[in-house]
Each structure stands twice: as C-alpha cells, then as structure tokens.
Amino acid sequence: MAVLCKAVADGLLLSLSLALLGWGAEGQGNGRGLRQVSGGSTVYLSQDRDIWRPLIHTTVNLSEVSSIKSSFQLRTFDPEGVIFYGDTKDGEDWFVLSLKDGIPLMQMRKEDMLVSVAGGPKLNDGKWHTLEVSNKGQFVILDVDGSSGLVVGMQSKLMEEVISGKLRMALGGILINKDKMIVEFEPRMDGCVREGSWLNLNSPWEMEASELWPCHENIQPGSYFSGSGVAIFDTSVFTFDEDDGVRFELAGNFSHMDGTIFSIKAPGRELTVALVANNNTKEVTLTVGAQRISMSKTLQRLVLTFQPELLQVYQEEPKLTELDVTLLRNPGVWSTWREGRLAIGSLLGEGDDNVGSHFLTGCLKEIQVQGKDLDLDLAITLKSVSSHSCPA
Template identity: 45%
Template structure:
C-alpha cells in the first residue's frame, strides 16, 4: 500500500504545489462555452462570482447544458455566506435540487433524463417561496419552501458557482459524486454581466461539437485504480476479467505493485495505425483510433495473465489473486510514476467506449487518480471534425 501512496503523491505533486501557492485563477465570461470537466479538485467550483443582493433585479438564470455523465454538480448559489444555499445536480441522469434554508433541508429529484448527449435549455428561477426548474421550456421541478425562521428581506451578497459547491459537502441531504463531464453555453446568470473567477487548478478545454459515450484519452495522462476498490474474485477457474471496448492506439493498461510491473501495450491488430488529425477552433489536439473498433479481454488467473485467451505471463512465484485483493495499481492509458517503462510509454489515444471489471461498468470519476486531460464520459464522434 505504501507503493500506491508514493505513486499518487508523485502524480499529484504539481497540483498540490499549486494548491499550496493558492495561485489566483483568471477571470472568464459566464456567457461563453464552458467545459465543466478537466480538474483535480472534486468539490471546489470551476468558477464563481458574487454580487450585492441590492444589485439583483432578476432571480432567474438560464443556460444550455449537454452531457452523457449520469451524476455531478452543475449549478450552485447561496446567500448569508452559505447559511442559505441550493445546488442543482444530476443523479442517474435526472435533475436533482437540494436546498438548505434556515431550519429546512430539502432534496427533490425528478423530470426527464438529461444525460443523452443533446443540448438542453435549463432555467432556474425563484417565484416567491418556490424554486422552479424548467427544461426546454417545460417545468420539470417545483420546490416550495416555508420556514418561520427564514428572513423575508435579504441583505449582503449572493454567490453563484459552476461545477461544485461553496459549502461543506456534509450539509447535503443526499450526497453525490460532484465530478461532471459536461458543457455549458449561452449562460445568463441573474442580471449579472461581470466576469467569473476561475479556479486556478482548472484546465479549460474546448467542447467537442458532437459526442458519444465513452472515456476519451487524448494521448496524455492516465486513469488509475486501486484493485482492492474494484470487484474481486468469484471463482478461481474464471479468474478476474477486465474487458475494454473501443477504438484506440497506445498503451492499454498496466499493473503495478511492490517489485512487480506489467504493461500491456498495443494489440497486434492495432499497430501500424496512422494518426488522424482533428481540426480545432481552439488549440490543437488529435486522436488516433484504429480503423475498426477493438475488444480486449484481459484475464487475471492465480499465476498467470491472459490477453484475448493467449497467455502473456506465467509465474508460480506470484499469487495475482492475493495481490489484487491486497491492492495493486490498475492503470488505464499508460504507466504511472517515473520508471523506465513509464518514460517509454506511448499514452493511450482514442475512445474506450466501455470498461468492465468482472462484468461491472467502471466509472473513471471513481478513479484513485485521473489526469485532467482525460474525459470520463464523452468521446468525440467519428464524424467530428471541429471543436466549438
């Protein structure tokens, strides 16, 4: 387990230094295209703004929203320095509002699923003692609140935030995972027009013009799991299986533990694949998927590792079942750390449409570590030729 800690600290080192320095983030417009993904801090909002309540003439915000992610934080607001607050999130793809006000704590979930990859117009507004959520001009949630302890007239400041919360997560009535792989555009936030303060650890990236389900690796960075947190052995005969579906080139996965390292590089059928450049409106990225989708089945047996039914490594000196249970690093997309294997790694580039461990879908948002360049729930479609 000490080995796992050392690798995580090594990978997070630059991020931890940045946090210690508390470098100020830049200011950006709340009206442009905003990618809510690509950050290390879970709960810290990507961007936030504040205003005096005396300057607010409209308690109404609306924006377009697109995602394939089933869960995460979207929009947050509070007054009284966080004593009264609300957060809009997704759970199972369905909108959920949680509100804390005076002695009241409310959680309401309902409406249509929004994680279908299409753009949806969302509007949040206050109507007296009610908070209303509209989706595509239809009311989806209506939450009424009344407390004898609440103050009718509010003074001070109102704070707004995207992609996180400004109060402790312990205040939530119904906890959720905050990471959200989504895009927002065309935002109108109350009647405010001032720039927002961006979190210094956030790495703003363009949004793909069209998306499909999967985890996108752009040729930089990895996603790393502790195997003790993943589904375990059922029968010794079947072993532990990792199945990967998608189109990619580069290092698929690696296994590491104290004194042991295994790297699964490109499949034979995926070598000799030419990179395809994608034209971008901002920056420059490329993807290099194989011409045909691939399927990989990686099987861990007690004393051997098997790839697509072909033995890759056999050793009586190692018990892989015990190593899996006690905790190894299972890394998708490359080799973590600073070993020679890591230095010589060609990082995975392409779309992993689905990752299964023992038949269960693996969510990269639950990774022990995930590089900010990796998209957990969306890939560019094959026909994609630009970013917006």
C-alpha cells in the same frame, strides 16, 4: 404535516430565489487579479482541479438581484456530478444543483432546515438541454426544454423580508464542506454548460485556472484520453472469487489508439501486465511479465480473465476468439490483482506513486470489470480524462 411542508417551502423558495437564480454575465472584477469570463461562456465542467472546488465563481450584492428567471444549456453523458452552487451569509444558507442517476437534484439549507428535492427527466443522453428556472407566484419551476421538469409550490412570509448582503455563486463545485450534503454524490461532472443567461446582473465570473478547456462540438459515449491523462485504481476494490477469476473487458476502435491502454503493477514489484497500441507498427501488444503477444489493431474488443495460474485472453476481430494462452501462465498476475494498481491510459512507472508515461491517445467506448461498467470518476487518481464522453 402542513407545518412541516410550510417550513420546507419557506427555506426552499428563499434558497432557490437567491442562489439558483443568481448567475452574472459580464461586468467589473474585484481587483484580485484572477482571469474573468462571461456568464454566457461555454464551460467544460470536468477540468482538472480539486474535485469539489468550483471551476468558476462570482460574488454579487443581493441588492442588485432584480430578475426572477435564469436559463442555460447543459450537455452530458455523465449521470452524476455538480452543476452549480449558490450561498448567502458566507455559506450558512446554501443551494446546490447536481445530477444524480441523470436526474436533477437540488439540495439546500436555510437556517436549521435541510431540504433535498429530485425530479424531472434524465438529462445524461448527450444532447443539449435547455434548463430554465423561474419564480412564478407561489411556485419555483425548473423547466427542461420548455416543459416543466420540477415544480415546487410554496407560501412564505420570508420572501417579504428585505434581502441584503452578498451572494456567492460557483459553477462545477461548491464552497462549503461536502459533509453538509443531504444526498451524497460524486462531484466530478463530465459535461458542458453554454449560453447562460443569468438575471440582469452585470458581474463577471472568476476562474482559478489559466484557461478554460474547450468542449467538443460533437460527442459519443466513452472515455477519452488526450495523450496526457490517466485513471488509477487500487485493484483491491474489485470483488472477485478465485474459482471464477476477474474479468476485465475493453472495447473501442483500437486502430485509432496510440499509447498505453492499461497497465497493472503491484507496489515494489516489476510491471506485471501492459497493453500498448502502436501507430507505427499498427499492432497492439500485450505484455505479461517477460512475455509478449502481438495483435492486429483491427481488433474491437479485448477480454482478459485473470485466474490464479492463468490469464485467458479473448479478442474480437470481428468474432470473439481465444488467443494462444500457453505463454500466459504467470502466478504473479493473480497476486497483482489482490494488492496492485490498475492504470488506464498510462504505463505505471518504477515508483509506486509514479503515474507513468507513454500516455494513451484515443477513445475507449467501454471499460468493464466483472461485467460492470467502470466509472472512472471513482479512480484514486484521475487526470486529464473525459470520463463519460469522447469526441465523435
């Protein structure tokens, strides 16, 4: 056991010292024409891109690394996602810091050793937290808001070796195959990083996007749709029983919404169900096939139970009451749930791959299927949506 602990410690310390403590601030670019930003910039991590690709990244010479301390602030309601990544030897040795169940998770590889360490307080409470990583003697310490969140003790001769070559760093993604991770996690992080102080390096960060999306000054839990976003699910992934049906629940301030809240459509068929908020008429309209029901935009919660021959609808205004369901007997609704698609934030179009139009603007504070919160990060298509936060 002592030999194993020492081997783990050797790899952990070297990975942490090289990767975790290696972010740059301002400096010269590498001439590739990519836009450069400061390491101290405020960065929204969930900007649209390939979900595993970094939002910004940089490369520095290891000989330039002289500091043993880095700090930054993180704010999120999201319990899971990648924060940053570092590697040497073109990805042979690597390090990843993420959240899993809201708790910091560090994964790394050094030579043939794979290490995973998790610990510290939950950070997905929507507050700004200051994270500081330092190397003190035989310990690597992750401090959270001035208190020790994760302490790893180690002793290794490897740290006496001359460090040379390149160090790559990335924010919001990784530069290796995701299959190399020891602990699987959903990479997309609806969160913000700011006020980074990354060693004494003078290297800029490069970004693939033309601009960085801003972070809202104040946030609240929910899912925010800016008027161009959509989350699409295959309805077949939801488990259900014909006797009980499928319970779909939405909550929020409907009076502040405009556009398609959700729609359901099966491949090759007409649109089956759609819920649309209209600022002009001050109404929320539920369409089931060719039938329509209008509701006041003062409603705060809507519960729909899909059954083989019936769609039951309840609205909360402010009490939860059942609507007149005599017009909602539509067997096509049930078959759609068995083989269709659910789009939240958009009206599905005629083509099966068309994400639709008439996008939603507003905040859904709660989205549930079968009594469980729906994680939009698991959608087959997620575009321009803040999956876990809304502007307050």
